[in-house]
Amino acid sequence: MDWRPDRSSREPLHRQIEHYLKQKIISGEWAPGMRIPPQRQLAGLFGVNRSTIVTAVEELIAQGLLEGNAGGGTRVVSTVWDLLASKPMLNWHNYIAAGTQQPNSQIVQMINQAEFRPGIIRLGTGELSPELLPAKRMQDVLAALSIRALTLGYEEAKGSPRLREAISERMARIGIEAAPSSILVVSGALQALQLISIGLLEPGSSILVESPSYLNSLHLFQTAGVRLNGLPMDSEGIVLKDLARHRQNARDSIMYTIPSYHNPTGIVMSEARRSELVTLSERERLPVIEDDVYRDLWLDEPPPLPLKARDAAGNVLYIGSFSKSVSPGLRIGWIIGPHSVVDRLADIKMQTDYGSSSFSQAIAAEWFASTRYDDHLAELRAALHERRACMLELLDRYLTGIAEWTKPSGGFYVWVRLHPQVSVARLFEEALQSGILLNPGSIYDRSMGSYLRMSYAYATFPELAEGIERLAGLIRTQLQA
CATH class of the missing domain: 3.40.640.10 (Type I PLP-dependent aspartate aminotransferase-like (Major domain))
Known part of the structure; x- marks a missing residue:
């Protein structure tokens, strides 16, 4: 989703979100039977509190556009199409469910979507920063x-x-x-x-x-x-x-x-x-x-x-x-x-x-x-060397005592193990709501729930400093709760 509510508008945030979601349903973009994104994910995507999402969703449920099922999430109500359209709409959800290609996990989809949000600090992205591209x-x-x-x-x-x-x-x-x-x-x-x-x-x-x-x-x-x-x-x-x-x-x-x-x-x-x-x-x-x-x-x-x-x-x-x-x-x-x-x-x-x-x-x-490729590699290695040093210094400054890591000898990544009492799933959601995108270790192995893959290749130096400091604050808040 590339839309966010207008905070300068006199219309309440929950009402703007209600109208936006309703249009998704009426236009047919959200097909009958489709499960809409979880409330926490919508809150992160729209940059609002979860309570705002709850209010908007409850209103759409009251209008008969959505229905909630215990353990099954919230889905678009198929019978609503007879009321909203002059003729029945094609149920694309059945075709989507029948496809052989499995979808990405929910958290990977959230990462893929959030990477293109303006202003997001990408602390886990596995690609070169635009300023490092030749x-x-x-x-x-x-x-x-x-x-x-x-x-x-x-x-x-x-x-x-x-x-x-x-x-x-x-x-x-x-x-x-x-x-x-x-x-x-x-x-x-x-x-x-x-x-x-x-x-x-x-x-x-x-x-x-x-x-x-x-x-x-x-x-x-x-x-x-x-x-x-x-x-x-x-x-x-x-x-x-x-x-x-x-x-x-x-x-x-x-x-x-x-x-x-x-x-x-x-x-x-x-x-x-x-x-x-x-x-x-x-x-x-x-x-x-x-x-x-x-x-x-x-x-x-x-x-x-x-x-x-x-x-x-x-x-x-x-x-x-x-x-x-x-x-x-x-x-x-x-x-x-x-x-x-x-x-x-x-x-x-x-x-x-x-x-x-x-x-x-x-x-x-x-x-x-x-010689262009070798010349570029020499400059790139020097830049990544400096970025690695910056990230390691920031980790030492802000995460000492609440996380562990080792110095990589190349590549993009620092594999960070957090304090065992930290819920990385909760940390991911809280960080996303505050404008920081993380790559939890669980997407690389379910048993790696205490880890983060952190990258020094993408975020700028100011973003690394701001992002890691704010991340440390979120972790310490969890530990003190």
Whole structure:
């Protein structure tokens, strides 16, 4: 929702909200049977007290537009359409409920919506701040492209030959020998995961993941009928000693890992653990998806070589991306793997979108064609280094004694464990109402309810200072209650 009540209006806030919600129902945007957002969520979205929402909702219930069910939330009343429209309206809710793609969890939907609210302080956002994106260098790239003969039609199924050659050369610098024919250009790492979920795995199979894991915040694999089995982590990465117990069936398991600057914990898998995982993969014939989108964001020293660089058996599918370093809006990533797998995924991609944007691919290839990418990375690392120092100093100042964390060596994230008496669910709602957006640990693993994923990559320095100070105040208020 991009609307908020006008506090300067003489009309009461609850009446403005009542009219707004009523219009949603009458226009058909809110279909019969649809469950409206919870009152706490509406209060956060509209920036009002929950009591204001209660008053507006109760009035709509009295008018027969909404009905409340114990444990089932508040829903649009289907019979109202005969009263409000000249003819019955189509019940889109039935179609929505029948879709195979599972919706995001309620809290993830709230985060996705709140990220675009003006004035919100985004303390958990996993992307670069606009001020860190290379706008000037991107203009130079576009200028260089203006004198080239651009392809305005479709590219090859696997992607632009020029870009795949550039990726091949780039990967060789980190020990990955990949011919252009074994590289598939995709529309970001998220599409890579989607293609794998529908192209390589059958319903009922399982994926071994780190616990917590970025995959737990997605529903790609669950929608495909694939189970996620979590393995614990320590300071060296995913713990492999209990893998046999978690692996249900040798034929249907695959592993997903973010070995460098893990999302959400920031952990870097050690050299020894990487070697152990590759050896285990070969011995157990266990395929591995290596999500390496944060690799270039090292701040202290480069991480160990990728798993793919050690892969002599072709067991590792490697995912890279431009989204975390150059531009999330460019929507360019890549998969590296055996020819047969890349061919299979390329065929599915052609069925899905007939190839990634040829213009975006030309831009990405131009970035790799000169020193622009490395020059940008050097500046970006220096900026992220400064931001990391700022966040750690603020955490020390405001959260010492009520939270714990470790210093990340790269990436975007600080994994913060709060005092066990703090309700992170309540903290999330209270913070949102006060203009602060958090990423609770529970969206990455249900057992991580005491954690926050905090990012130093997006909020400005003043926002970091204001946001963390206000966050500390909300936490201490809870502890004193």
